[in-house]
Amino acid sequence: MKEGFVLSLEKNIEKEQKEVKFWADALAEKIIERKQFHFTDEKTPKLKKWSVKSSSSLSGVLHIGRLSDLVRSEAVFRALEEKKFPAEFIYITEDMDPLRKIPKGVPASFEQYLGMAVSDIPDPFGCHESYDKHHLEEFLKVSEKFLSAKPKVFSMREEYKKGSFSKEILEIVNNSGKVKEVINQFKESKLEDSWNPWKPICENCGKLQTTEVLKIEGSKVEYECKDYEFETTIAKGCGFKGSSDISKANGKLAWKSEWAMQWKRWNVCSEGAGKEYESKNSAFWINAEICEKVLHFPMPEPIFYEHLMIDGVKMSASLGNIVYPKEWLEVSRPEALRLLYLKRLMKTRSFSWQDIPLLELELDRLAEAVSEKKGDEKERLNNERLLHFVSFSKKPITTVKIDYSLALMLAQLFQNNEEALEKLEEMKHISGKEPKKELEAIFERLKLARTFAEKHALPGQKISFAENFDAKSIEPAIAALLSKIGEKISKAESAEEVQTLVFNTAKENNLQPPKLFSALYSTIIAKPQGPKFGSLVFALGKERVAERLKQVKV
Ligand SMILES: [Zn+2]
Ligand SMILES: [Zn+2]
Structure with missing residues (x-):
């Protein structure tokens, strides 16, 4: 059994496969160095302005997965900007998409609008000028909290109306034979001769x-x-x-040509897409070929990524496993979600609420590794760049003097911050003379952890002093050690000292430390594991713990 979840968390922090360069930097360099098209030998033009594009349709549920494309595109945009490449960050609302079904909460009478562009449908909630605007406002408001750079927003409907695409549309329609040829390469039942996009x-x-x-x-x-x-x-x-x-x-x-048209219209040099678009017969590559062969514009460099899963399954309203951005911010920093999205692109990411303490710890460790210049040169560079992109450009990550799992324990044991602070002083985690900013960071963490404990902590993560304990379940040899530890704990001055005391006792008696820790947790909090033991003793009150341990008689 594990000694406690602090240690097990540390063991679980993924050891990243370090690339030579951080992926966003590598991609930016690839974009800057492009000389030639992918499908033809045309030369890449020199443009005054390029863009990194993100987009989404506006009819679905606004869950945290919807932010992943924005966060990743933003990283590529920032990397390009830092390398002095003329780029801007844009977000396109796919408001020309037709309504396909009636989402939950929308009146059944909206059936009459099926097949109509979402920008032409009234707002079912009556507060905005149209269906899409209702969702757009909320989406932009939420995404701002998770983004460092603000994208320039464009609406497909507006652009069509303004005639921004007129030239490209005619180019595509007049070359529909070529477009068809590209699409047909991958189709078993070929498009009809009369087909037109x-x-x-x-x-x-x-x-x-x-x-x-x-x-x-x-x-x-x-x-x-x-x-x-x-x-x-x-x-x-x-x-x-x-x-x-x-x-x-x-x-x-049609989508297989409209995407290409968007790339040309906005001079797109990079765009994110789910990994299902990686295969050569996907809409991404078909549009890429149309873009180069029909519109004579170089295809963008893709940012392919894996979708976020929740507890190993896809997030969906019908499964009831939606994680809303607002809920995230109640228990964790936005940078922790950015870290989840940015550290790697292509490994299946599965999230569960119980990962929050781990992610928070990972973010703390990353900031620490950077400030203390840990690791070899490659590792240092990678950590620096990852932290750089995870952080908001105008707001460096604040270091918090207590880690999330300690906050989680204190938040459960003390309802008010002053008491928790006193305890932290007693435990020597803080001196009490910290500047206001540091104390505020501790309070903020306690607040997040308190909400986490209320809403998401599993029974195993809940902590309280056990009202009684089962003396018979403890092996006699270990029971003797517990009362000995109890006697010594009263004199311990710090959490570290308690920790060392337990380790040494185990060693002197040829016991595996986890076995001894487990017996201690069972006696005190009626669980086989818990937060760092030394801290737990002080948080609960060392006299009370000592008293309990001394009750364990052989
Ligand atoms: Zn009609
Ligand atoms: Zn509305």
Whole structure:
């Protein structure tokens, strides 16, 4: 059994596979050094401004996974900026996406809007001008708390309306043969000859998904509005037959060509995408080829990453395992989530609430390793860069004098901060003469830990002095040692001293220390393990602990 969860946490901190360069730096360098296209031998242009793009659709649930793309793109943007590459950070709202199903909490009457672009649908909650704006405001407000750089926000709907894409749309529509060829390489059932990537919006009912293109001539498109079957719903068409002018851009390109158009429109040099896009027949690579061969613009360098899982499964509203950004901030620093996303891109990340103390400890250790210049040169450099990107650029990580698991213990034993502080002084963790800023950092940590204990601590993490103990379950040889330790504890001056006392007692009696610690925890808090024992003794009061241990008679 483990000596306590502090030690076991340390053992669990992942030993990262150190790359020569931090991934965001390596990617930035690759971008800066690009000379030629990927699919053709065209030369990479020299542009006054490039951008690192992030985007998301606005209909889903706002969980912490939705922040991962932004946090990672931001790192690449910062790396480019520091290397004096002309880049900006942009966020595109995919508000031209049609509504596919009615989310929980939205009235059933919204069925009438299925197939309509989310930017054309009213706000079901009545507080914003449209459906997408309702979600966008919340998303931006939340993401600001986790981001160091503020992205410039663009709406697809607005850009279509403004005619920003008109040139590229015509280029793609006029070359739909080439576009089709690229897509067909990976398709078993080939696209029909009449296929075209343009989808007009029905003039009569305003829906997007329901229009079927009948004919395209030059920039004129004829269509009919028909029912469209989504996976689980049907978008009703109105039967209208009409025609529209593509150059007026009242419609949308298919995703396999629209993405390419976005890259060209915003001079995108890098963008994040889930690892499912890594395979060569994915929409990412198809768009990359369309981008270079049809639009003559170099494909962006991808930031492929693994999606976040919760307790090993995908986060979803129906499974009820959603982790909301707000809940995160109640128990942990935003930098801890940034660390989770930034330390590596491609290993499956599974999160469970119980990881919070570990993540907080990992962040503390990282800051400590950097300030104390720990490790060999490669390791030092990697730690420095990781901490740099994890931190907000204008707000360095504050070091807290007590670690999260100690805070978790104190927060449970003392409801008020003053008492906890007194205890910390007695335990010699602080002198009591710390500057106000340091004390505030301790209070903040206690506050986070208190909420964690209330909301997420497992029974095993809850701490209180055991009302009674089972003397019979303790081996006689160990029981004798417990009362001896009890006698000595009364005289101990510090948590460290208690810790050493237990280790030495185990050694002198040829016992495995974990076995002795486990007996101690069982006697005092009725659990086989617990926080660092020395600290626990002081937090509970050493007289009380000594008294209890002396009661263990052989
Ligand atoms: Zn609203
Ligand atoms: Zn219609």
